[in-house]
Amino acid sequence: MELPVIGNIAPAAGSGCASSGCGTAPDALGHLPDHIRAKVQDHPCYSEEAHHYFARMHVAVAPACNIQCNYCNRKYDCANESRPGVVSELLTPDQAIKKVLTVAAKIPQMTVLGIAGPGDPLANPSRTFETFRQLSERAPDIKLCVSTNGLNLPQYADEIAKYNIDHVTITINCIDPEVGAKIYPWIFWENKRIRGVEGAKILIEQQQKGLEMLTARGILVKVNSVLIPGVNDQHLKEVSKVVKAKGAFLHNVMPLIAEAEHGTYYGLMGQPSPTAEQLQDLQDACSGDMAMMRHCRQCRADAVGMLGEDRGSEFTMDKIDQLTLGDIDYEAAMVRRKEVHDAIIEQLDQQREAKRSQHAALPTDTGIPLNIRTVLMAVAGKNGVVAEHFGHAREFLIYEASPSGVRFISHRKTDLYCSGLDTCGEGDEASAAEPESVLDKTIATLVGCEVVLCSKIGYEPWGKLEASGIQPNGEHAMEPIEDAVLAVYKEMLANGKLALPVAKREAA
Numbered sequence: 001m002e003l004p005v006i007g008n009i010a011p012a013a014g015s016g017c018a019s020s021g022c023g024t025a026p027d028a029l030g031h032l033p034d035h036i037r038a039k040v041q042d043h044p045c046y047s048e049e050a051h052h053y054f055a056r057m058h059v060a061v062a063p064a065c066n067i068q069c070n071y072c073n074r075k076y077d078c079a080n081e082s083r084p085g086v087v088s089e090l091l092t093p094d095q096a097i098k099k100v101l102t103v104a105a106k107i108p109q110m111t112v113l114g115i116a117g118p119g120d121p122l123a124n125p126s127r128t129f130e131t132f133r134q135l136s137e138r139a140p141d142i143k144l145c146v147s148t149n150g151l152n153l154p155q156y157a158d159e160i161a162k163y164n165i166d167h168v169t170i171t172i173n174c175i176d177p178e179v180g181a182k183i184y185p186w187i188f189w190e191n192k193r194i195r196g197v198e199g200a201k202i203l204i205e206q207q208q209k210g211l212e213m214l215t216a217r218g219i220l221v222k223v224n225s226v227l228i229p230g231v232n233d234q235h236l237k238e239v240s241k242v243v244k245a246k247g248a249f250l251h252n253v254m255p256l257i258a259e260a261e262h263g264t265y266y267g268l269m270g271q272p273s274p275t276a277e278q279l280q281d282l283q284d285a286c287s288g289d290m291a292m293m294r295h296c297r298q299c300r301a302d303a304v305g306m307l308g309e310d311r312g313s314e315f316t317m318d319k320i321d322q323l324t325l326g327d328i329d330y331e332a333a334m335v336r337r338k339e340v341h342d343a344i345i346e347q348l349d350q351q352r353e354a355k356r357s358q359h360a361a362l363p364t365d366t367g368i369p370l371n372i373r374t375v376l377m378a379v380a381g382k383n384g385v386v387a388e389h390f391g392h393a394r395e396f397l398i399y400e401a402s403p404s405g406v407r408f409i410s411h412r413k414t415d416l417y418c419s420g421l422d423t424c425g426e427g428d429e430a431s432a433a434e435p436e437s438v439l440d441k442t443i444a445t446l447v448g449c450e451v452v453l454c455s456k457i458g459y460e461p462w463g464k465l466e467a468s469g470i471q472p473n474g475e476h477a478m479e480p481i482e483d484a485v486l487a488v489y490k491e492m493l494a495n496g497k498l499a500l501p502v503a504k505r506e507a508a
């Protein structure tokens with residue numbers, strides 16, 4: 001069957017990143033046992049490949065929290081799983097179910113319902129589990145996912161297993177209470193507020209115990225960690241080792257968001273957020289110990305749609321009420337979802353098979369020598385292809401090309417440069433309110449990249465990018481991203497641009 005159009009672009013043949021943060025394997029999930037593979041292949045957070053094709057949504061049913069993090073202001077969404085600074089619409093479980101069923105009928109690529117705040121789901125157990133209970137009856141095809149700070153996790157591990165909540169995220173920022181005391185001023189435990197090291201110690205013990213209990217029950221656990229420079233940056237490598245040893249499936253190191261206007265302790269104290277380079281260095285350092293998630297968008301507690309494309313404003317409760325006036329057939333919607341999901345999985349299987357038959361290590365099969373430089377490239381991409389105009393990109397996907405292949409590194413957000421609503425022809429960008437400063441900021445965001453791939457770009461940004469040492473490239477519009485990055489890398493090799501400096505060449 002024909003695949004549904006996601007956004008404005010149907011997934012392209014051959015698209016889909018196979019790197020999953022760890023090289024150019026032809027099948028990023030191939031090493032997993034079948035039952036685990038089945039659990040993650042359509043989960044947009046647990047599989048990098050899946051996030052190009054499948055959607056998730058959150059429902060904000062959990063307002064209360066039982067700890068205080070220095071990067072959170074309770075007036076806003078949970079910073080563990082959402083951008084602080086955006087208030088969510090709080091829902092009752094009944095409203096949440098109506099919303100999920102409606103969204104899942106309108107977006108058939110939806111595979112996952114997550115509860116991620118705006119407080120802690122397990123500090124609001126009756127609202128959280130009532131929502132899961134109802135959904136598992138009304139739409140059993142939708143995977144259930146929860147994100148927690150872990151304080152109450154041991155208490156609810158059996159309940160989580162009972163509702164087949166197969167995916168649990170625990171935010172673990174430290175395993176040392178001294179470090180914890182710098183992140184958590186207090187926790188609320190056994191009817192008391194416990195401060196400092198003592199509180200952090202309890203939280204850490206509960207998180208670790210909860211992690212062990214979930215993995216013992218066969219539940220996939222992802223660990224999120226907020227990277228806080230000068231507080232836990234060195235420590236997170238140890239965290240990664242420990243949680244892997246206890247069975248965590250994936251580690252997601254996220255950058256601290258600390259803006260003074262969010263009113264958080266860190267924001268007000270001027271605590272710096274990590275740079276893109278610091279984040280990547282730490283992710284690389286941890287990746288020897290376990291698989292890293294690099295495509296997280298730190299989404300809101302009421303996010304809807306594909307990662308990086310929040311459609312929450314289309315599905316506020318007043319709009320849901322309007323949409324349901326026409327009597328949606330939820331049974332038919334479930335049948336339609338199954339067709340869509342099956343078709344996507346089948347297409348991905350075919351793509352993997354095609355890649356497997358083509359795949360071979362670059363040095364032996366293509367003649368690319370080992371002693372050449374790696375190159376970072378920024379891609380204005382969507383749904384796995386080079387699809388966006390430079391001036392319309394809200395984020396750039398960062399890929400690394402090296403003699404051993406192409407791998408996804410991270411995404412970097414940017415302000416919208418072009419205010420034009422139609423095409424992005426030459427000079428369009430000049431209509432932006434402050435084109436100079438926005439373009440300058442975008443170029444600063446791309447620091448370290450040597451090439452930017454996009455579907456189209458105007459003269460002015462082209463010139464400024466070139467002057468900044470970043471080569472724009474619009475030659476690969478609508479091609480699968482990895483193929484395009486590899487093609488540009490080969491062109492650079494052919495043009496003699498990849499030679500290592502002498503000292504490095506000798507070392508290599």
Ligand code: CLF
Pocket residue numbers: 044045056057058080081082112113114115116145146147167169252295296297298299307
């Ligand atoms: Fe939501 Fe989290 Fe489940 Fe995903 S989000 S509860 S695991 S369905 Fe995903 Fe969003 Fe990152 Fe979270 S991109 S913030 S990791």
Ligand code: SF4
Pocket residue numbers: 065066067068069071072073074077078079080117118119120149
């Ligand atoms: Fe905020 Fe989430 Fe921390 Fe609670 S666990 S304080 S809601 S960031």
